Amino acid sequence: MTEAETADETKATEAKALNTRIALYDPTTDSLEEITDLLHQAYASLAARGFNYVAATQTTEVTKSRLTAGKGYIARLTGEAKIIGTVTYYTTARVAPDEPEYYKKSAVGHFGQFAVHHGMQKLGIGSRLVEFVESLARAEGKEEMACDTAEGATDLIEYYTRRGYRLIEYHQWDKACYRSVILSRRLVG
Numbered sequence: 573m574t575e576a577e578t579a580d581e582t583k584a585t586e587a588k589a590l591n592t593r594i595a596l597y598d599p600t601t602d603s604l605e606e607i608t609d610l611l612h613q614a615y616a617s618l619a620a621r622g623f624n625y626v627a628a629t630q631t632t633e634v635t636k637s638r639l640t641a642g643k644g645y646i647a648r649l650t651g652e653a654k655i656i657g658t659v660t661y662y663t664t665a666r667v668a669p670d671e672p673e674y675y676k677k678s679a680v681g682h683f684g685q686f687a688v689h690h691g692m693q694k695l696g697i698g699s700r701l702v703e704f705v706e707s708l709a710r711a712e713g714k715e716e717m718a719c720d721t722a723e724g725a726t727d728l729i730e731y732y733t734r735r736g737y738r739l740i741e742y743h744q745w746d747k748a749c750y751r752s753v754i755l756s757r758r759l760v761g
């Protein structure tokens with residue numbers, strides 16, 4: 573590929589990411605099957621590495637319950653019907669016995685069920701989704717935004733670290749075969 577072609581491809585990539593439209597999950601237009609398939613495919617490589625993330629195999633009912641336990645968002649390219657990403661923002665911890673203590677703090681928001689379509693990764697869409705939920709939390713007066721991932725998923729920990737997240741504590745989800753890290757970044761000051 574020539575230098576000019578590389579530059580063109582980079583521009584096209586950036587344009588795609590910039591044209592991402594993020595909207596609140598709408599049960600009348602957003603297919604739970606499509607969102608669940610996207611999650612299964614996006615998390616497949618993590619599952620292949622031995623991390624039994626719920627999102628790699630969950631049913632459409634679980635997708636729905638996670639989307640609606642917080643504010644679930646769906647990303648598409650402007651003018652296109654295909655779903656290319658999803659993230660759910662939670663104002664507070666969900667009602668489950670194994671929720672991390674850190675998620676119960678009123679000054680802390682967190683996000684989860686975060687994925688970009690496996691064919692659309694590394695275009696900046698995930699960054700847009702993270703920045704989007706951070707802006708929601710900031711607007712709500714949260715001081716911190718948190719998330720969690722497997723302790724052994726060092727690539728993901730680096731991804732979040734590059735975005736200002738730091739280690740808060742370790743956590744064991746009941747059904748996970750791995751220990752998780754709770755990560756958080758300051759939204760104010």
Ligand SMILES: CC(C)(COP(=O)(O)OP(=O)(O)OC[C@H]1O[C@@H](n2cnc3c(N)ncnc32)[C@H](O)[C@@H]1OP(=O)(O)O)[C@@H](O)C(=O)NCCC(=O)NCCS
Pocket residue numbers: 585586589614615618686687688689692693694695696697698699700720721722728730731734
């Ligand atoms: C994690 C995940 C959501 C990130 O989404 P993404 O859209 O691939 O993320 P981004 O494109 O914003 O960033 C990924 C990397 O792509 C590259 N990238 C971003 N924008 C780019 C662009 N315009 N051109 C070229 N490369 C780019 C960068 O190297 C970036 O890493 P860095 O900014 O940290 O150096 C996605 O990879 C995914 O769905 N993974 C599987 C599910 C998962 O791991 N979910 C999170 C569990 S905790």
